[in-house]
Amino acid sequence: MALHCRIVGDMKEKELLMIPGPTPVPESVLHAMAKHPIGHRSGEFSKIFMNANSMLQELAQTKNDVFIYTASGTGAMEAGIANTINPGDKVLSLVIGVFGQRFADIAKLYGAQVTEIKKEAGENVTAKELEAALAQGPYKAVTITHSETSTGTANDIYSLIPIVKKSSPETLVMLDAVTSLGCMELEIDKLEIDVCVSGSQKGFMVPPGLSFIYVSEKAYKAKETCKTPVYYFCWKQAKKALADKTTPWTPNVSLIVALEQALKLMQEEGRMAILERHTRLRDTLRQGIKELGLKLLTDDRSASCAITAIWPPEDISVPDIRKILKSDWDITVANGQSHLKDKIFRMGHLGFVSDRDILTGLACLKATLVKLGYKLPVKAAV
């Protein structure tokens, strides 16, 4: 009998998601979500909503307003552009993958003159490249991806953002922190980030359906002179509702109740402990992948704590690896995106992930490779 999971009937529910979202969800969060919905204009809801709100601020180390959108992270990215950018505005976009490109594309759609710093997959933007591009400014905004989900590469925001602030203090810094917030260090007030977006199905251990946008005073001021039409994602509507401890439109009540529970769990674990855990998960996985003799897309210094992109061995295809991992071990890993489709595979390790999950993932990947005819290096064969 072959050594693998036999996925029939109820065993289906054993699936282990190792993708960059949806990520695994704790039972108590699922239970909170499954309660009968309460009215979104009730005092009971306002209390939960404002509690989630203040925990979101604490997590990102900021006093800036945060708006909770019933939408995915892409909606929040569009909100950042649509509330601040007028046609003709100059925008600098740091593009290190699919999601950096998306931010640039949205800005173009809204009529911005976009300059892109475009890097090869696996590379991030250097201080020198940023300085050179800023010299061609001034820009109304700079868009930066913190953790690029398509490559598992992170930009060093603690090096890059101060460069923008120093060379061009009027420029809005817009950060895509969709897969980084709650996984990697990110202090909005210290870095003076003007617009920061994230999503529930990532580090927050909540199913997809909510996104968050943190807005600075400077970004609000840009909104005041912005003529671009925006309604559902409008900051004026959101700010007015927030003062009334609610949202302008009917929110996803059940997910906000779940979010509050997840943020309580995160508060209990502690911000620094969460960041240390994600660093450890990343390092353990990368070490294990190297011991298996496989190559990583991103080097150690610029590796995301949320997701790791891996080259398959020669003569073994990404679709085969994903297929066997799923059929034999009920583990779902992500394919590459765009031009990296079928070239790399990506293992997510953000949110409700333990050290045990990483060992599990590595052990099952090893068995999968062996089944596909891969000869293990001596060290990994033990």
Added chain:
Amino acid sequence: MALHCRIVGDMKEKELLMIPGPTPVPESVLHAMAKHPIGHRSGEFSKIFMNANSMLQELAQTKNDVFIYTASGTGAMEAGIANTINPGDKVLSLVIGVFGQRFADIAKLYGAQVTEIKKEAGENVTAKELEAALAQGPYKAVTITHSETSTGTANDIYSLIPIVKKSSPETLVMLDAVTSLGCMELEIDKLEIDVCVSGSQKGFMVPPGLSFIYVSEKAYKAKETCKTPVYYFCWKQAKKALADKTTPWTPNVSLIVALEQALKLMQEEGRMAILERHTRLRDTLRQGIKELGLKLLTDDRSASCAITAIWPPEDISVPDIRKILKSDWDITVANGQSHLKDKIFRMGHLGFVSDRDILTGLACLKATLVKLGYKLPVKAAV
């Protein structure tokens, strides 16, 4: 001892929502939602998604594409405008309350020249008024609210829409069916509705967080010549993804799994049976309210099957009625909106609502009024 609920501890979970959304949710739908999320790019998800999609088409009697947005109904309304309207386009808006006004306001925000047919609260638009307004056209689009949530008044779409089609066949008919779909008869293909929007937390018996937009071929054509920027709600992106049996951005997987379950329940009950039940619930409630000696905002011929707006007796305030209904009986009813705040209260009866719930609501309302000093008419005192 007073005769009322004693809402302490776990008894809190006995709350009965009689608001126009969130509406009560069946246990099997909550359980479906509470399952661990699956990957949104998996075959398993595509199957659920497409099944929900085809049941949504059946419910609205259409072969038009339907897009499922992770957003509230307001987002879908904005999508209708943003995908079709260029600045300067003429739009006719039928405004019979807050939500009709919202559709008009969104069109104005996007630069449309909006003509409003504005009615007093409780009244709907007549055929003559529509004909007169259409004579001032042609309009690129007409926005119509089917069931106006703020007043419980319905427009007679089977009378009005054919007038638009006859007098101005090029005009796009955009219908806000947020509280009507699944409660009131609405056949998209028969009426040739070009854009129809609805939301999960209404007739669908699902928590808030999803909205739906049905798009005709004619509306797609308008999209092709529309220069308005739109990304998250873009129909081109949604149509391309639908061909791949998925959504362009990460959807709320858990709610779509819940939606599929709710639509199965609806299919089991049957479309006509659902519509008959909602008609009966409305008529029973209205009859009971009249027997209590209270006045209704809307007359019988134009009453919505989703929600009923009620004037309080003289000398008894809406806040007091809502407060006692909640504190003594754990029933939440809605206040009036906008200029009707504290003037009327609204009882929702859409979605997972039975005849028993209506009798319960009436009995508790009666007890509440008596406690507040109201003298019942002889008939109701029995």
